[in-house]
Amino acid sequence: MPKARVWTAAADEAIRDMRAGGATWAEIGRTLGLSRNTVIERGRRLCAVAPVKVVAVAAGDVVSDDPNRGPLRAGHPLSWGLLTSEPYPQGGCR
Structure with missing residues (x-):
């Protein structure tokens, strides 16, 4: 079984900021080196919404x-x- 990802405050802030700036989930994932689905799930938990x-x-x-x-x-x-x-x-x- 894969280990749980440990999210940092910097990664969470990057997700919130990029999403508020209108970035797509795929763009955020590429920036953080993560899959689109991983970023979507974390973004939903953080309530990161696009404008x-x-x-x-x-x-x-x-x-x-x-x-x-x-x-x-x-x-x-x-x-x-x-x-x-x-x-x-x-x-x-x-």
Whole structure:
């Protein structure tokens, strides 16, 4: 059985800082010399979250309020933003 990893305060701080700066889990893992999954698990325990992405709708992109309008295109900022605007709920993190 593999030995448990001993986490240092410096590694924890690096995870928090890099994630708050918008770094992906893979980038953090490469920096620390760890696997992406190892960093994800530790990041979740530390409640390290990425900044919320702001989605802007283009000025010429008019969306009708008509309930019978056609569907929005795939990946449209308005509909996709509804799905991605809030961070995924973290268990126990606030």
